[in-house]
Amino acid sequence: MRIARLAPALAIAALSVLGIAPTASAQATPVPGTDVQPIIGGGYATNAPWAARLFSNGRQTCSASIIAPTWILTAKHCVSGGGLSFRIGSLDQTTGGTVANGISVQSHPSSDLSLVRIDRSVGGTYARLGQPGSVSVNQTVQVYGWGATSQCGSEANCQSRYLKVADVIVTGGCRDAYNGSAICARRGNGITAGGDSGGPMVANGAQVGVASTSDRQTTTAYTNVTAYRSWIQSIAGV
Structure with missing residues (x-):
């Protein structure tokens, strides 16, 4: 259906x-296993190698996914602040994975989608x-x-x-x-x-x-x- x-x-x-x-500035939650619930409810992810945390001018703002070696998929309303960077492939937004900077943005004209090209090729598993x-x-x-x-x-x-x-x-x-x-x-x-x-x-x-x-x-x-x-x-x- x-x-x-x-x-x-x-x-x-x-x-x-x-x-x-x-x-x-944002306040990090405690480590997984504490009683502070993520999202609102839900739980902690354990396997998401395609996940990317979006920062605008060094401050955390949105979430995203990597879909190809140099392309990040995210929401259009997330990219207007400029100074985009990403931590890719880590469950912890403060450490690990690969850090890359956005160098160009392509936004869909009539939906809340943007593609951000990053400044390096990132290997690994991409979102299908x-x-x-x-x-x-x-x-x-x-x-x-x-x-x-x-x-x-x-x-x-x-x-x-x-x-x-x-x-x-x-x-x-x-x-x-x-x-x-x-x-x-x-x-x-x-x-x-x-x-x-x-x-x-x-x-x-x-x-x-x-x-x-x-x-x-x-x-x-x-x-x-x-x-x-x-x-x-x-x-x-x-």
Whole structure:
């Protein structure tokens, strides 16, 4: 069953983008195994070699994934601050993996997607992108990010040091922050929050979405990667 667009009753206007303004230092959460919950709920990821933490002018702002040796996939609303850099392939945003700088940005004209070219070729495992029709309503999928761990006063102050993962349940098609095609999902064992923007939604091992908006309680919208495969391939070759 392919995703159908949700009825207008879904109030996307009530959702807000998941990026955090790079204006305050962030507080890392304790090491995995403590009772502080990542995302809001969910748990700590154990295997995500394609994961990338996005920094803008040295401050943590969003999540992302590496999809080819020199290309990062993230949300368009995450790249406007400039001075982009990434820590790639580490579950800990403060150490390990490979650090690379963004040298150019290609943003989709009508959806919340951007491709960032980095200044070096990074080997390893890249996120495999899904094809149209690979996500269905009521399917349980996984979402990843380093975002806020609670509905704190400033989401910049409760970011997770370690990559998080949560299950969400697909409810249908909707629109992202730029009115692009998106996949909406309801909370499973967790929900996305500020700083999870740009992070992947994964279905059966393939990335099918990029985090765009969330109400931090019950509903999140991910730009539908499968709907923009030809655009991604024309730029990144995958």
